[in-house]
Amino acid sequence: xxxxxxxxxxxxxxxxxxxxxxxxxxxxxxxxxxxxxxxxxxxxxxxxxxxxxxxxxxxxxxxxxxxxxxxxxxxxxxxxxxxxxxxxxxxxxxxxxxxxxxxxxxxxxxxxxxxxxxxxxxxxxxxxxxxxxxxxxxxxxxxxxxxxxxxxxxxxxxxxxxxxxxxxxxxxxxxxxxxxxxxxxxxxxxxxxxxxxxxxxxxxxxxxxxxxxxxxxxxxxxxxxxxxxxxxxxxxxxxxxxxxxxxxxxxxxxxxxxxxxxxxxxxxxxxxxxxxxxxxxxxxxxxxxxxxxxxxxxxxxxxxxxxxxxxxxxxxxxxxxxxxxxxxxxxxxxxxxxxxxxxxxxxxxxxxxxxxxxxxxxxxxxxxxxxxxxxxxxxxxxxxxxxxxxxxxxxxxxxxxxxxxxxxxxxxxxxxxxxxxxxxxxxxxxxxxxxxxxxxxxxxxxxxxxxxxxxxxxxxxxxxxxxxxxxxxxxxxxxxxxxxxxxxxxxxxxxxxxxxxxxxxxxx
Amino acid sequence: xxxxxxxxxxxxxxxxxxxxxxxxxxxxxxxxxxxxxxxxxxxxxxxxxxxxxxxxxxxxxxxxxxxxxxxxxxxxxxxxxxxxxxxxxxxxxxxxxxxxxxxxxxxxxxxxxxxxxxxxxxxxxxxxxxxxxxxxxxxxxxxxxxxxxxxxxxxxxxxxxxxxxxxxxxxxxxxxxxxxxxxxxxxxxxxxxxxxxxxxxxxxxxxxxxxxxxxxxxxxxxxxxxxxxxxxxxxxxxxxxxxxxxxxxxxxxxxxxxxxxxxxxxxxxxxxxxxxxxxxxxxxxxxxxxxxxxxxxxxxxxxxxxxxxx
Numbered sequence: 001x002x003x004x005x006x007x008x009x010x011x012x013x014x015x016x017x018x019x020x021x022x023x024x025x026x027x028x029x030x031x032x033x034x035x036x037x038x039x040x041x042x043x044x045x046x047x048x049x050x051x052x053x054x055x056x057x058x059x060x061x062x063x064x065x066x067x068x069x070x071x072x073x074x075x076x077x078x079x080x081x082x083x084x085x086x087x088x089x090x091x092x093x094x095x096x097x098x099x100x101x102x103x104x105x106x107x108x109x110x111x112x113x114x115x116x117x118x119x120x121x122x123x124x125x126x127x128x129x130x131x132x133x134x135x136x137x138x139x140x141x142x143x144x145x146x147x148x149x150x151x152x153x154x155x156x157x158x159x160x161x162x163x164x165x166x167x168x169x170x171x172x173x174x175x176x177x178x179x180x181x182x183x184x185x186x187x188x189x190x191x192x193x194x195x196x197x198x199x200x201x202x203x204x205x206x207x208x209x210x211x212x213x214x215x216x217x218x219x220x221x222x223x224x225x226x227x228x229x230x231x232x233x234x235x236x237x238x239x240x241x242x243x244x245x246x247x248x249x250x251x252x253x254x255x256x257x258x259x260x261x262x263x264x265x266x267x268x269x270x271x272x273x274x275x276x277x278x279x280x281x282x283x284x285x286x287x288x289x290x291x292x293x294x295x296x297x298x299x300x301x302x303x304x305x306x307x308x309x310x311x312x313x314x315x316x317x318x319x320x321x322x323x324x325x326x327x328x329x330x331x332x333x334x335x336x337x338x339x340x341x342x343x344x345x346x347x348x349x350x351x352x353x354x355x356x357x358x359x360x361x362x363x364x365x366x367x368x369x370x371x372x373x374x375x376x377x378x379x380x381x382x383x384x385x386x387x388x389x390x391x392x393x394x395x396x397x398x399x400x401x402x403x404x405x406x407x408x409x410x411x412x413x414x415x416x417x418x419x420x421x422x423x424x425x426x427x428x429x430x431x432x433x434x435x436x437x438x439x440x441x442x443x444x445x446x447x448x449x450x451x452x453x454x455x456x457x458x459x460x461x462x463x464x465x466x467x468x469x470x471x472x473x474x475x476x477x478x479x480x481x482x483x484x485x486x487x488x489x490x491x492x493x494x495x496x497x498x499x500x501x502x503x504x505x506x507x508x
Numbered sequence: 509x510x511x512x513x514x515x516x517x518x519x520x521x522x523x524x525x526x527x528x529x530x531x532x533x534x535x536x537x538x539x540x541x542x543x544x545x546x547x548x549x550x551x552x553x554x555x556x557x558x559x560x561x562x563x564x565x566x567x568x569x570x571x572x573x574x575x576x577x578x579x580x581x582x583x584x585x586x587x588x589x590x591x592x593x594x595x596x597x598x599x600x601x602x603x604x605x606x607x608x609x610x611x612x613x614x615x616x617x618x619x620x621x622x623x624x625x626x627x628x629x630x631x632x633x634x635x636x637x638x639x640x641x642x643x644x645x646x647x648x649x650x651x652x653x654x655x656x657x658x659x660x661x662x663x664x665x666x667x668x669x670x671x672x673x674x675x676x677x678x679x680x681x682x683x684x685x686x687x688x689x690x691x692x693x694x695x696x697x698x699x700x701x702x703x704x705x706x707x708x709x710x711x712x713x714x715x716x717x718x719x720x721x722x723x724x725x726x727x728x729x730x731x732x733x734x735x736x737x738x739x740x741x742x743x744x745x746x747x748x749x750x751x752x753x754x755x756x757x758x759x760x761x762x763x764x765x766x767x768x769x770x771x772x773x774x775x776x777x778x779x780x781x782x783x784x785x786x787x788x789x790x791x792x793x794x795x796x797x798x799x800x801x802x803x804x805x806x807x808x809x810x811x812x813x814x815x816x817x818x
Binding site for chain 2: 031035120122125126127132133143144145146147153154155156162330331332333335337338339340341342343345346347348349350351352353355356357358359360361362363364365
């Protein structure tokens with residue numbers, strides 16, 4: 001009964017004919033989702049295009065590396081700088097290496113670099129991505145539209161360096177469901193975290209803490225942009241209400257978060273110290289790091305906020321209290337830039353051309369004599385100094401070798417301590433064996449064994465070591481002519497290098 | 509110096525009485541000097557010399573005795589002033605101001621050989637309209653940032669300070685604001701695919717990356733900081749800006765000439781073009797940052813040229 005033919009026959013005042021689609025309002029949700037979908041496309045695209053690379057790269061999960069890259073960049077975004085290219089590549093390496101452990105390190109680096117460059121989209125002039133999608137306009141006409149977006153953008157840093165920043169789109173892809181107020185979303189996450197901790201669900205707590213940190217970063221980014229606008233022109237900003245309100249709000253926020261996160265910190269520290277299960281202990285320790293980082297970011301935010309007032313007063317002195325001039329000038333920003341930007345390019349270009357033609361000044365035309373031209377063409381090109389000035393040869397003075405033990409002795413001791421992981425030995429036995437080799441060696445062995453009583457687990461973990469020397473005191477007295485104390489049990493522990501690498505990437 | 513010139517004038521004065529009447533600006537009876545001493549070829553040479561000095565925009569009158577002396581003559585001898593003006597006009601130059609602070613501030617007329625053409629300025633700009641727009645906008649943005657308030661542009665003593673990254677983020681902020689406004693209205697403002705000319709101008713800027721890593725650590729020419737950097741480097745060569753430091757991509761301050769150029773030439777020309785497009789409301793000339801025109805801007809406070817948004 002509701003077929004189009006029926007509607008056509010109906011009285012014209014009842015229906016204006018079949019509508020091709022609902023209006024733009026109903027279409028908006030769809031286009032928003034289309035855009036959200038488009039943001040993930042570059043990641044999928046990586047996995048599609050890896051087949052085209054010269055070499056066998058199918059073993060690498062490129063989308064995973066890309067998401068990790070966005071994670072690293074987001075976490076390194078601070079007020080002034082973002083992340084460094086090299087730094088991101090280095091941090092990606094353990095994950096890439098874990099995906100294909102047998103491949104050479106150079107290839108791992110190549111993969112990490114390729115992913116990062118593709119996220120920036122180095123090949124295009126805009127260094128961004130474009131997706132095309134269609135919508136129905138208010139008049140029912142189907143229009144294809146371009147959606148331009150970036151995932152990682154390059155921003156200028158101090159001294160001409162280039163830093164990476166994750167765009168809002170990237171953060172949205174990463175964290176998801178960020179179409180909410182930053183502040184309230186953060187509060188929600190914190191509350192969630194507290195509940196999770198009180199119930200002892202630390203794994204979930206870490207996830208929530210990391211999300212809270214993403215939001216903290218995003219919040220700082222918003223404030224940074226805001227303060228920048230404040231610096232530019234006193235009058236452009238409402239210093240009577242809006243800015244003081246904002247600063248007060250932000251300071252409240254910092255104070256609130258600081259108190260909140262300190263409370264969390266105390267809680268987790270307690271959880272860390274009381275936790276029985278090593279896994280819980282480790283996760284709690286990581287959580288402490290994350291919350292500390294949050295607090296550091298808040299402190300940074302606060303110092304920026306405190307600078308805003310004096311900055312305003314100095315700018316006001318400069319701008320507002322100068323004697324007014326009799327002439328009124330053209331308002332370049334309000335009367336030219338602002339009306340110009342929303343115009344279609346075709347029209348805007350006429351205005352910018354007019355400004356360019358009369359605003360660039362003059363150039364005296366160069367005229368070349370043939371004689372000079374010949375000279376110029378025959379002059380060999382100047383070598384560009386890639387390496388800078390030559391370094392003077394450093395004047396080295398040989399320092400006397402005053403080490404107690406020689407390299408050979410160290411090698412001998414290490415050989416002695418290179419124990420099978422399932423066969424630990426007593427210190428007394430090791431000392432006796434050492435004494436047979438060299439009279440000085442027992443001292444070195446004893447030193448190494450005592451040192452191993454507190455093995456550098458953290459360092460080994462970070463460096464991905466395979467094995468670690470340790471020693472334990474089981475209460476037995478050492479019976480030795482030269483040494484006294486406990487007869488330590490010295491052994492070697494095997495470490496799970498691959499697991500640690502994975503754990504490391506997740507933690508950071 | 510002046511003695512020297514006097515000798516010249518004596519040497520030339522006799523045989524060139526006829527020249528004076530044929531010179532582009534015939535002696536005006538109003539000028540007392542002109543009435544007593546007819547314009548000589550030596551005067552013409554000095555006038556041309558003054559214009560030539562004016563063509564070297566980086567030259568400061570305060571550091572060049574000859575320049576300062578010629579400027580003094582320009583101010584004190586109306587006939588000489590008219591002669592110098594005529595020389596400039598004949599060369600296709602427009603005299604903006606002649607003073608000790610700005611020197612002989614001349615600029616190129618529209619079809620003058622001294623005029624800068626976009627095609628010579630940036631090769632890509634002649635073929636790619638997006639690049640052409642960005643280069644033009646960069647110059648406009650540098651001026652807008654250097655003279656943020658109308659009073660600054662009007663005040664002869666004002667010295668504007670800009671940085672390359674500052675100009676870039678300034679425009680980006682304005683673009684960002686437009687984007688936010690579009691989103692507030694719930695319009696779908698993504699441009700239509702097959703009509704690039706109808707795309708809103710700010711999108712082109714917003715889309716272009718602000719910087720990029722290059723192999724040799726130079727600025728990426730196609731990035732917006734690259735384009736702004738090119739603009740300020742060019743303006744520095746034009747004697748409009750002086751480099752003061754390397755912070756934030758390069759820090760610069762304005763010269764008197766730049767203020768004149770923007771106030772008397774570029775601003776008006778761009779304004780006229782905008783008016784022709786019918787997009788600028790007629791204002792009463794009060795010195796405020798005006799909100800952009802349009803009925804949808806009523807919620808903005810009056811002074812919010814760059815409204816605050818958190």
